[in-house]
Amino acid sequence: MRHEMKLPDLATTGSAVKIVRWLREPGQAVRRGQPLLEIETDKATMEVEATVDGELTEVSAPAGAEVVTGDLIAVITVPGESASGAALPSPESAPAAPAASPPATTPESSARSDSGTTGAARKGSLFARNRQAAGLSTEPASKDLAGLPLSPAQRVAAQRLQASKQTIPHFYLESSACADGLVARRNAAPDARLLWDAFFVHAVSQALAAFPRMACRFAEDHLEPIESDAIGVAVDLQGELFVVALDAPVTKSVEALSQELRAAVDALRTGDPAARRLRPGRITLSNLGSTGVERFTAIVNPPEAAILAIGAIRPVVVPRGEAVVVEPRVALTLSVDHRVVSGRYAAEFLAAIVDALEKP
Amino acid sequence: MTTSHTSPNASSATAASAHDPAFLLELYRRLVLIRQFEDRVKFLFLEGSMPGTIHQCQGQEATAVGVCAALAPDDFITSTFRGHGHAIAKGLSVQELMDELFGASTGCCRGKGGSMHVGNLAKGMVPGIAIVAGGIPLAAGMSLAFKLRGSRQVTACFFGDGAVAEGAFHEGVNMAAIWSLPVIFVCENNLYGASTRVDLVMRNPRISDRAASYGFRGETVDGNDVLAVLEATRRAAEECRAGHGPVLLELLTYRRTGHSRRDPCNYQPKDEREAWATRDPIERFAEVLREAGLADAAALARIHAAVDAEITQAIEQARRAPQPTIADLTTDVFA
Ligand SMILES: Cc1ncc(C[n+]2csc(CCOP(=O)(O)OP(=O)(O)O)c2C)c(N)n1
Numbered sequence: 297m298r299h300e301m302k303l304p305d306l307a308t309t310g311s312a313v314k315i316v317r318w319l320r321e322p323g324q325a326v327r328r329g330q331p332l333l334e335i336e337t338d339k340a341t342m343e344v345e346a347t348v349d350g351e352l353t354e355v356s357a358p359a360g361a362e363v364v365t366g367d368l369i370a371v372i373t374v375p376g377e378s379a380s381g382a383a384l385p386s387p388e389s390a391p392a393a394p395a396a397s398p399p400a401t402t403p404e405s406s407a408r409s410d411s412g413t414t415g416a417a418r419k420g421s422l423f424a425r426n427r428q429a430a431g432l433s434t435e436p437a438s439k440d441l442a443g444l445p446l447s448p449a450q451r452v453a454a455q456r457l458q459a460s461k462q463t464i465p466h467f468y469l470e471s472s473a474c475a476d477g478l479v480a481r482r483n484a485a486p487d488a489r490l491l492w493d494a495f496f497v498h499a500v501s502q503a504l505a506a507f508p509r510m511a512c513r514f515a516e517d518h519l520e521p522i523e524s525d526a527i528g529v530a531v532d533l534q535g536e537l538f539v540v541a542l543d544a545p546v547t548k549s550v551e552a553l554s555q556e557l558r559a560a561v562d563a564l565r566t567g568d569p570a571a572r573r574l575r576p577g578r579i580t581l582s583n584l585g586s587t588g589v590e591r592f593t594a595i596v597n598p599p600e601a602a603i604l605a606i607g608a609i610r611p612v613v614v615p616r617g618e619a620v621v622v623e624p625r626v627a628l629t630l631s632v633d634h635r636v637v638s639g640r641y642a643a644e645f646l647a648a649i650v651d652a653l654e655k656p
Numbered sequence: 657m658t659t660s661h662t663s664p665n666a667s668s669a670t671a672a673s674a675h676d677p678a679f680l681l682e683l684y685r686r687l688v689l690i691r692q693f694e695d696r697v698k699f700l701f702l703e704g705s706m707p708g709t710i711h712q713c714q715g716q717e718a719t720a721v722g723v724c725a726a727l728a729p730d731d732f733i734t735s736t737f738r739g740h741g742h743a744i745a746k747g748l749s750v751q752e753l754m755d756e757l758f759g760a761s762t763g764c765c766r767g768k769g770g771s772m773h774v775g776n777l778a779k780g781m782v783p784g785i786a787i788v789a790g791g792i793p794l795a796a797g798m799s800l801a802f803k804l805r806g807s808r809q810v811t812a813c814f815f816g817d818g819a820v821a822e823g824a825f826h827e828g829v830n831m832a833a834i835w836s837l838p839v840i841f842v843c844e845n846n847l848y849g850a851s852t853r854v855d856l857v858m859r860n861p862r863i864s865d866r867a868a869s870y871g872f873r874g875e876t877v878d879g880n881d882v883l884a885v886l887e888a889t890r891r892a893a894e895e896c897r898a899g900h901g902p903v904l905l906e907l908l909t910y911r912r913t914g915h916s917r918r919d920p921c922n923y924q925p926k927d928e929r930e931a932w933a934t935r936d937p938i939e940r941f942a943e944v945l946r947e948a949g950l951a952d953a954a955a956l957a958r959i960h961a962a963v964d965a966e967i968t969q970a971i972e973q974a975r976r977a978p979q980p981t982i983a984d985l986t987t988d989v990f991a
């Protein structure tokens with residue numbers, strides 16, 4: 297018998313849910329109660345269990361797809377028993393025993409009186425259907441709107457960024473560092489693939505040690521040290537923004553930081569929910585150097601007090617005494633929460649970052 | 657103020673001999689009934705047969721069963737959003753509960769309460785109150801009525817650890833204290849209020865200590881030992897009936913499932929989950945019954961099978977049960 301698996305009502309606001317990954321493949325046996333896939337709702341990443349014993353025959357909503365409650369996500373073939381008059385399986389039914397199949401009861405086929413609703417109105421939660429039947433908006437549950445839908449992670453990022461820009465009084469400081477030393481160190485390293493970000497995290501962690509106020513958050517009538525020793529690195533994965541938190545960077549080498557960052561980004565790519573979880577850091581780095589952008593300003597990532605925007609390393613003509621030299625330089629722009637530190641304090645912090653970067 | 661803490665099964669094996677075997681087997685059946693009811697409802701929810709979300713109590717069955725078994729049929733309980741177990745323990749039928757969860761007009765609240773508001777006044781259960789700590793002032797008020805009428809009834813008021821820091825807790829508990837009301841405050845301390853662990857919200861995590869500051873007796877009990885809960889509740893009920901209420905019982909237990917069906921429960925550390933899994937109230941009581949020679953594995957399996965059949969039957973009937981009609985829209989609705 298063909299059992300159609302529908303997306304359960306697991307989102308808290310009736311919004312769309314993203315399929316993160318499937319834990320079983322078509323052709324594999326599944327058991328009632330076994331985690332079958334991972335989804336990302338508006339609130340959490342979670343596993344969804346199979347409700348029948350059988351064989352996963354078809355994945356209708358692959359990883360990356362966005363679905364709403366009631367959408368078909370998979371087909372499971374249940375051995376034995378015809379569709380009608382089937383008995384309910386017992387929760388203890390062993391996988392080897394010929395599994396009984398549950399009645400193919402869905403909200404549509406149950407006795408519930410939703411007559412008068414259209415096929416489309418049957419999508420989404422019972423409440424969404426009722427709203428739709430009553431001519432009320434079901435906008436949050438609809439994915440058929442024109443335009444580009446945002447993923448759950450993108451929506452969270454959008455809200456956080458908006459709140460940050462609206463409530464944090466930002467000011468911006470610009471500087472640049474000579475990258476001669478950096479380039480030389482990277483070229484000399486045995487691992488030619490050292491990530492540039494690792495050098496910047498390393499330098500910022502050293503500067504931060506001398507400027508503890510930069511690692512505080514604003515708490516109405518006082519400042520609170522942020523309970524984290526991590527530094528975050530902003531990562532853009534196909535338009536989704538994440539921040540990888542590197543713990544205790546001041547104790548680590550550039551090589552170690554580079555490895556750790558690379559592993560974290562790989563974990564993000566596989567959809568690992570632990571890696572995707574938001575973790576607080578003391579400060580975030582955003583590096584657009586690879587795009588060739590010269591300089592930019594970034595939005596503070598709350599509860600942090602500052603974010604460092606890093607541009608491309610480019611050859612620049614610099615007057616040196618009476619002469620003029622050409623050297624590789626990198627532009628740095630520090631966005632700062634003025635409730636936490638003064639302009640002068642932040643300027644000295646930025647100068648310390650430049651120093652650390654230029655140190656041989 | 658006394659606080660006792662029962663060690664696993666030590667007291668229970670001896671305590672078991674003090675009870676009628678049929679009563680003990682019925683306690684076991686109730687525990688299993690709650691567990692299987694919750695497990696089946698979980699799948700009905702995942703299938704999409706049930707609307708809304710649900711708050712389940714797998715792992716906490718012994719608190720509900722132990723407390724309610726110590727009460728008389730005309731005693732009352734108040735409950736929370738996590739009320740399926742309380743309802744079954746107080747004697748509501750699986751059918752009226754299942755019908756309610758399916759939104760049927762044959763449900764215990766005629767389909768208008770749903771999972772978070774199950775109850776039946778005729779069976780001594782006020783429909784669940786989903787506002788955290790909301791049942792506490794209400795239980796004090798009901799108990800005041802019992803006292804003024806001179807009845808021997810008591811109220812057992814269930815709430816979670818999360819309710820203890822609410823203002824309503826202080827107000828209701830203090831009222832009950834100054835008037836020596838016949839109410840047993842039953843705190844099911846499952847270590848978490850939603851995703852927040854108790855130690856983040858309490859400087860003194862021993863909840864039973866609160867009783868002393870109001871001038872009455874509090875006791876901490878192993879909430880996964882159904883007989884320990886039963887005995888503690890019997891003592892508390894006797895004190896209440898003798899005019900020496902209220903009593904605060906803190907029942908230590910653990911939720912083996914998410915806060916609601918939408919909660920993946922990532923915040924419970926693995927080692928903590930595993931430690932509590934070894935203290936499962938049903939497995940522990942099965943062990944007590946086996947040790948006391950009251951039931952062998954086959955007898956216990958028969959109980960499980962009978963419970964399974966009862967629930968299966970209730971689900972089939974609930975699927976066919978009538979839904980409220982438009983004409984029912986304003987009946988039983990007060991606001
Ligand atoms: C006054 C109030 N605040 C918040 C909520 C949202 N809420 C529902 S359940 C819950 C957690 C309750 O935890 P606890 O009292 O420990 O009970 P448990 O869930 O552990 O059974 C919260 C915060 C609510 N229902 N009422």
Ligand SMILES: [Mg+2]
Nearest residue numbers: 816817848849
């Ligand atoms: Mg709790």
